[in-house]
Amino acid sequence: MALSALSALGLMATLAGCGATETNGPGVTLKLVAADYGDSKDNSSEKYWDALVEAYEKDNPGVTVDVTVLSWNDVDREVKKMVDAGEAPDMAQIGTYADYADADKLYEVDDLLSIPVQANFLSQLADAGKVRRIPYGMPFAASTRVLFYNKELFAEAGIKSAPRDWKELAADAEALNKAGVKIPYALPLGPEEAQAEAMQWLVSGGTGYVDNVGTYQLDSEESVRTFTWLQDELVAKGLTGSTAPAKLNRADAFAAFARGEVGMLNGHPSLTRIAADQGVDYGTAAMPGVDGRARATMGVTDWMMAFKQNGNREEIGHFLDYVYSDKNVLAFAREYDLLPVTSSASATMAADQDDADLAPFLDELPTAEFYPAGKTSWATVSAAVKQRIGRAVDPNAKPRAVLEQLQQTASTADQRSGS
Template sequence: MTAALAGCGGPGGSGDVTLKLVAADYGDSAANSSKKYWNRLVTAYEGEHPGVRVDVSVYSWNDVDREVRQMVDRGEAPDLAQIGAYADHAAAGDLYRASDLLSIPVQADFVPELSRAGEVNRVQYGMPFAASTRLLFYNKKLFAEAGISRPPTTWKQLAADARALKDAGVKTPYALPLGPEEAQAETLQWLLSGGGGYTDSIGNYDLDSVENFATFGWLRDELVGKGLTGPVPPARLNRADAFAAFARGEVGMLDGHPTLMKTARAKGLDFGMVPMPGNGDGSGSGDGGGGGRASLGVADWMMAFRQNGHREQIGDFLDFVYSEKNVLAFSREYDLLPVTASASADMASSPKDADLAPFLEQLPGAELYPVSKTSWASVSADLKKRIGTAVSEQGSPAAVLGQLQRAATREDTAG
């Protein structure tokens, strides 16, 4: 899906320049496609800044990172890319530093946790564009019909609730999307709730930790193996399909981000949201009092390629993109969290954004992907392909996580 959007850039640029931007689509239909957001933004920019044209190409999340990689490999890098990972491009020397582009007030306005996550060797190359955290969504009607009085806070309770939902005829008690669209998110949220994660305390990959083995063993044995994750095998279930099924009332529970609220409400669904359950005592047994309840944070990134020059024009355009007004407009359009402190403060104090408050509260302590590692793009792609097999009937979490760890180590060493 491609949109050629004409915009103009003025101060800081001279002559006629065309900036090419590749962006991800945050919409779930043509009616709210991101190309409409970019069309409005670029049109507004055009009215104030003569001299620069901005051509925006919008692709689905399934395709956008690959499209940018192929463009770079062909020697046809865009001026700007708004995608999922930046560090491999930074390590190759392809990107401008954020400080080369942005005015000091704009760069200083980024949420500190996100700004630091955009650094490679303490230099910021990745500019956060959108952020989200995760909560457990549950269908209140299905819970009531299954006799469940409150949402779970531990794995043991989640499994018991899933069993009750299945006994009540719910098609998918817990949706576990480990398909290729966004398996890295569902995986990390579960690893964190089990006391593990993708990396250890000093930042080395730690995919094959004892905690991670226990987490995926529990998922295989207590959810998937007992038929509590629905008719589609987790390895083939994508997030978008899981969200759509939840909005249709076919799913009892799932791990969701803020955009699911709008989709569910549009279908008239009565739902609740709580922090993701923890594994209790940290043993992976599901007993105990809800320990290991760390939240996943996700940030998507804007980056600027050096190949075509245009540094001044890119910087001027990005200052406009990251104005408080535009950051809030995007965040509210797609129910995402602002990436700047000024927009976050506005959202936190605004009654109309009250639904996003639980997600916003999670952000300061959330754990993000290891996006500053140049190997992350490759590791993430590998994980999307393989991780779902770890919970299949004959799957071996130890074998799959071991393979992923070895591959991640090779990529990290090579990088």
């Protein structure tokens, strides 16, 4: 990976996280609401935050940090309830920030973090945290997508290597189908995370949710071509399994891959552990594009933000400098099979053989494209995509019509939000 000035940034970030800023004095309690990345009680994010807070409070006896960890099913909604009730936490680590920034409820990142810590964020992640060019969202965890394939099933179907373009992908899916594979290509466009699978295919087809100036382009010719191809070449030919893509959720697709029932699918880093735990001999490759490797992959980041309501700006900034030290960033990424959000931690992970399973995802990060999270309309658009994009590939549907309806929803949401 081409990461510039890593040594200097890493040193500065370490210094910034070791008490470079003084807090205002005793008696301050900071409230943080965070999402749970664990899949069981044994690896709940509570354990990560408990250890981090214990170490921080030991060196900063005047500050107490009260952390509430909630499931991803609840955390965004519960934080919204708190904010609407006038009881905003000092910090929230959740999935979206733009609505709060647009309502002038958040501190700007420039007013919180020390310069070395802020400069250490990977640039494309930092850029995704801006509303009208002002940074409000701090990237907390990142992931990219690659193509996973079952090596054993590929061998049984006579396939020697991963597909490099859409034509090869369709041909491989046909071969897997003839070999009796239950789901040659898993296409999870169900409501759990359809916006992610859809974006991966949009990017591989040469487009995305928005154009270069941030205007939604869900019904562009490239988008229509992509979903028409999926409908004609995969779904209509029975190559996506017996469950309709509109009803197949990501978790179910991952579980099927771990059972050895799926030939290929898009996956994020946690699938490496899920598959390995079940003894699946898998390979990974860059996502195929229309005529060769896709120009980019899809990236996802979750966000940390700080609310102005309680006025603890200096204490919040000091704590977050500590949160973003290399030690803590790496500990979180390794525990939950995610990618670091800072340059120095990314360089450390890339050089460590113990993190070799994450190398393909790190390689994709510099060119990854992210959701338009800085648009206040994105929450509305994302919800609509989750519920409706799967219909675009139904055998009897007209992809253009479905995408035009989604474009109308996006345009209306954009006009109302002014983003």
